[in-house]
Amino acid sequence: MFGQKKQLVNAQQQPQDSVIAGSEQPQNIVDEASYDIVRNHIFTTIEAGVATKLSAEQLAERILEAVTSIANQQRLPLNYQAQQQVAELILADMLGLGPLQGLLEDESVNDVLINGYQQIYVEREGKLSLSSLKFRDENHLLHVARRIASSIGRRVDETNPMVDARLADGSRVNIIIPPLSLSGTCISIRKFSKQSLGLSDLADSGSLSAEMATFLEVASHCRLNILVSGGTGAGKTTLLNALSQQIDNNERVITIEDAAELRLQQSHVVTLESRPKSIEATAEVSLRQLLKNALRMRPDRIIVGEVRGNEAFDMMQAMNTGHDGSMSTLHANSAVDALVRLENMLLMAQSNLPAVALKRQINAAIDLIVHVERMRDGVRRIVSIDEIVGIEGDQIQLHPLFSYQAQGELHNGKLNGRYISHQHLPRCLDKIRYFGLEHVVMKLLEAA
Structure with a gap:
């Protein structure tokens, strides 16, 4: 189990596109239906209060154990590699910002612009392009938006539908949600540059x-x-x-x-x-x-x-x-x-x-x-x-x-x-x- 935990944590630290995000990379081998089954089970069985008290390594180990157990019980077509990938995605959902996490870790990305759960645009070298990433649904995107806001003591809801925030790395974030946004939840992220240019x-x-x-x-x-x-x-x-x-x-x-x-x-x-x-x-x-x-x-x-x-x-x-x-x-x-x-x-x-x-x-x-x-x-x-x-x-x-x-x-x-x-x-x-x-x-x- 210690070896599994170490492998999972190391893999989680690498920027990857989420399979749910529609990535075209060959290493994404999990189908959306299997992921949803496992994720729903885990989010109903792991108490949020307990999860927040665990270290990232401990939480990674618990999630991997839960994924293996659920896959066996539900007889899902997930081999060990696929189980690891599901665990990585769920860990990113719990600790990070879901499909945004890899983009925030990608130093070539300057801006991330989300127009509803199906459209994520990224800017590299001054040019905007549509990413293959996407959120599962509007609730998933809204959940991430609320996590960003709550991390700095703010809230985003119908009574307070616009928020300016700052991520832990200094990146600037603007959030606007329905009913003001007719395109669904929109998040604009201006990434903080780690390089100090003269x-x-x-x-x-x-x-x-x-x-x-x-x-x-x-x-x-x-x-x-x-x-x-x-x-x-x-x-x-x-x-x-x-x-x-x-x-x-x-x-x-x-x-x-x-x-x-x-x-x-x-x-x-x-x-x-x-x-x-x-x-x-x-x-x-x-x-x-x-x-x-x-x-x-x-x-x-x-x-x-x-x-x-x-x-x-x-x-x-x-x-x-x-x-x-x-x-x-x-x-x-x-x-x-x-x-x-x-x-x-x-x-x-x-x-x-x-x-x-x-x-x-x-x-x-x-x-x-x-x-x-x-x-x-x-x-x-x-x-x-x-x-x-x-x-x-x-x-x-x-x-x-x-x-x-x-x-x-x-x-x-x-x-x-x-x-x-x-x-x-x-x-x-x-x-x-x-x-x-x-x-x-x-x-x-x-x-x-």
Whole structure:
């Protein structure tokens, strides 16, 4: 039995497609009917309270013993290998997330999108494809959704049909269920990247040019205030992580997020995470409340994972009151759209202030807007780096420093394009000169 347990546990740790998920892999040798019979018996005989007290190894052993016993009693056509596979699937159901477990362990998968129990889409290298995996039925999918929610003290039901959550590995999850979703239970998972990519790594992958990487390294090190804009899944958080690597180890940095995704390498980092109202009716703590509190914590820099509402006003206040080098992200279609969205957020927070006063705050607070896009070939690129240079009339003025220009398509489907330096002398050169790095920027302009 010890040998069986060891073999089962080792096998369970390997990412596999579930046979119930409709995998086309040859090692899946269990038919759905036999699996359902065994699973139903086990879930009615193993008490949940007892199962939770067992270690993974002990539970694996109990499940394998139960599968063997049920297969013999019901005279099911399951040989020893098939019994092991059934046990693995049931263990994944009990301890993991069923057919999702293998996808979460697959490092090539960036996003998992579930549209009802029969459709699971995965994104690899920026491209979405329909997986052969599926849940048994809607109840199975809803069970997994509720497990995800309950793991962080939340609930998902008809009275609370939408949930934002975070898995133990840091992956971000959104759940929406009927009656709001007419497609059945929908789960969207943005996986947490275990790799910490630097700007040079992003340049090597074609996300920006070497000159742009050098400039952004200088900008981050010299404590310019940077706003990263882009669409969903464009790579804003990845870029923010890369920019943060240039922060000096002696600076006190406070990060504020809805779901903690930033992974700063510095030694003096305080991580704050907002809190929604929970099952126990604990009070909600918003990003804006955290930002106000962070200002009392003597930060050198404040990094907000994403501004999307009233907290934008407090972020501008922080940037304008001695917290140079602060950064944040914003959903927008371009750098110009980012400014419009930011102005609207500030108006929401301070509707009694004239628009020109809010524009002056933006002009004084933000140095650079870096816009990223996931382009049609699946590659995430920095398509523009713009500097805010002042206000003319009633418009905030942007000067492009770098941009990406698509010039066609290669035979492999990848875009053919080039990164352009616009050779504008940056207004922020004075800040860069203070840190003694203006010669690096001047060399970049000369090389262009």
